Amino acid sequence: MSKIKKDIIDNEDLTMAEFLKGHLQISQGKISIASGYFNVEGYEVLQKELKEAAGRDGFGLRLLIGNEAVVRKDAALTGEAEAEGSLPQELDDLPINDSRASLVGDLISFLSSEKVQLRQNPERFSHAKCYIFEDLGPLETIAVVGSSNFTHPGLQKNIELNAALYQSSTANLVLQWFERRWTKGADIKQQIIQTLEDSKFGQPLDPFQMYMKFLYEYYRPRLEELEQEKGKILELAGFQQDAFSSAKRIISRYGGVLIADSTGLGKTHIALELLREYVAVKRQKALVIAPSQVLKAVWEPRLMDESIKTMNVTIERTGTSSFHPEEYIDYDLVVIDESQNYRNSSTNRYANLLKLIAGGKRKMVILMTATPVNNSLLDLYHQLTLITAGDDSYFADLGIPDLQSHFLSAERKELTEGIEQIVRLLDEIMIRRTRQFIVDNYPETTINGRPVRFPKRRLRKVEYSLTALFGDQIYQKVLDTVEELHLVPYRSDSYLKTLEDEAKKEAMVRSELQKIGLLKRFESSVEAIRNSIARLVRFYEYFERTLSSGKILSSKAFRKALSQIDNSLEDEEAFFQEIEKIDLVSLTGEYNQAQMRADIKEDLERLRALKQDLDRIPVYADRKIMALGELLARDKVFEADGRKCLVFTQYMDTAEYLFKNLKDQMQKQGKRISLLTGKTGSQERDKIIKAFAPRANRSQLFASSEETDRKIISEADRETDILISTDVLSEGQNLQDCNYVVNYDLPWNPMRIVQRVGRVDRIGSEYDTVTAGVFWPENALEENLGLVRRLEEKIAKIS
Secondary structure, eight states: OOOOOOSEEOSSSSOHHHHHHHHHHHOOSEEEEEESOBOHHHHHHTHHHHHHHHTSTTOEEEEEEOTTTTSOOOOOOOTTOOOOOOHHHHHHHSOOSHHHHHHHHHHHHHHTSTTEEEEEOSSSOOOOOEEEEEEEETTEEEEEEESOOBSHIIIIISOOOEEEEOSHHHHHHHHHHHHHHHHHOEEOHHHHHHHHHHSTTSSOOOHHHHHHHHHHHHHHHHHHHHHHHTTOOOOOOHHHHHHHHHHHHHHHHHSEEEEOOOTTSOHHHHHHHHHIIIIIITOOOEEEEEOHHHIIIIIHHHHHHTTOOOEEEETTGGGSTTOOGGGGTTOSEEEEETGGGGOOTTSHHHHHHHHHHHSSSOOEEEEEOSOSOSSOHHHHHHHHHHHHTTOTTTTGGGTOSOHHHHHHHHHTSOHHHHHHHHHHHHHHHEEOOOHHHHHHHOTTOEETTEEOOOOEEEEEEEEEOHHHHHOHHHHHHHHHHHHHOOOGGGGGGGGBTTOOHHHHHHHHHHHHHHHHHHHHHHHHOHHHHHHHHHHHHHHHHHHHHHHHTTEEOOHHHHHHHHHTTTTOSSSHHHHHHHHHTSOOEEOOTTBOHHHHHHHHHHHHHHHHHHHHHHHTOOGGGOHHHHHHHHHHHHTTTTTSTTOOEEEEOSOHHHHHHHHHHHHHHHHHTTOOEEEEOTTSOHHHHHHHHHHHOTTTTSSSTTOOOHHHHHHHHHTGGGOOSEEEEOGGGSSSOOOTTOOEEEEOSOOSSTHHHHHHHTTTSSTTOOOSEEEEEEEEEOTTHHHHHHHHHHHHHHHHHHO
């Protein structure tokens, strides 16, 4: 066959294989190939010509392949196109016979030649394809760029589009592109050879091993079915099974999926089934990332029950300096529960996770959240970039050339119009069903033979008066004091005389945001604002002492200490332990010391005066805690349905205050009360959850047997009746033994209330109604919010 000169090669009039064969026959020099995929049957197409070319003195082959080429993955057919899966997958699927074994052996021999080099781009998946022939004649170089992979479908069967570049100047531009990528590539020649040798076609086998391999290949489909059922405890409902099938299809096409069903529909069950598929059946390595409490209480027990082996990491740890993304880049699958925690791209946890996903081999990503959008459509964009590994051109085939620009455009529109702009993408990548959708479309669905039912929701608004709680004078004093504070420790860098304007603005914004946090504590409880003011006094006194010693705690060091304790001063002992680890810097003449000391003095006077007033408010005068008791009595919470109550608050101070002052009252009524906060140890936490919701947290969820029911009844006297918790319990927990939730304070983000109520409003609830009580500070709320608006306007002005 002579050299073929044709401008377009599409596998119709001329196949890529025919074109390459013609040029291989006359090639006297180097051949450079970039391909997303490379496999055995692709080599077979050009086997004869490659071996002949390798016998010539000037021959050299450089093959640069994508990092998915050696990663096991699901292959899926799109239209009539042949699937182009990874090399390990192809080796698994090839039938065992003499011709295939001989072909693999020949490929190992060919790749072992010193004339053949293999590399891959380790950081990002390389989707480019090009074939470059050098020295076809005097100063002659040609290149082909297009869509054909170095695979049997790409070279012969798929409809492709490749353009041949015969002008050496143009071909050399392609060669220069290849050289840049080749320089950055990692040598994987031995890895490819090892993959081939480790396959069923590899090293010679003795008769017994060969017999066992034949048996395995023959029975493999049935063995995989058995493996999928092995250890399986939960039966999926029809809508969960459909979600599982859809998720597999989406992952196969896009490498990831966002499971965003409403709270209580069993996202964890769907993800567990996906993990069984990829880990137990396909033997892939999986990493599960979830909030610490959810990982310990939900994921780890479920994974153990289901005999699924994974590596587990807490969301909190991904944001610390002890987390090293490079240690996890060889994983095949990453499951991220409560993925809304990665909605902010400016955080350390987001940056670390993106490095993990983008590094090394291409990874499948499963995102799980009932609240993908909290504040902005960009929340959703940042989560989806975990699937795209930061590649904004990832969805170009959907008509989205730049994902970030697409979302920014949607964000600038009204919410409804903005969602309409991204709806096609969401249809492709997201599974999102509401409870009403399930009721309408799966009316007869069951789990383990039991009908799936959903309770009706009832809202109870509890109005109380902040002015009556604090008194008009103290109420106004709190607002005035907060607004007038300088908050020196939060912005000590702003007193540097040489500080640039932008840095000074940033410091001022931090202090104004802290004031908003104080107002939220004010709304939460007397104890929360009282303790906050007391801590500020002690911290100011510490800060003043450091200044007297000629030292200062810099803003950066202060923020670092706060970050180690979740940006809260509630655990004062832990905070000062962190402070002790920090080397204070010298208080030099660069600081405006006179102004700083004056502002500290002014703040301390205000704070001490306010502390004295707050300390005089007795528990018996707390109208809000009285209102809680009245609500529980009025609704006869402990006499009907679940006979339990779950009380949520944002703050540990409020939770401890409620527990301390309700404990005696509850015990006199024969009720058991428990407290759960971020300070609660993991073992104690598990005991508390199981005592409060033993049915929802037994190992065989929703199963029914006389033995199980008898066990639960016999333990009823040890169950908890009222559980007071911070938001550490608002994500991922099953607490549907209860059907009454109280929101004792209002979170800024209303989605937090959805998550709180979602702990009891879940599949498996036996109750007709779930009640959500919301405490609402009625008559003084506008004044409170008015101050918040003034602070927000001040922040906007500074910015």
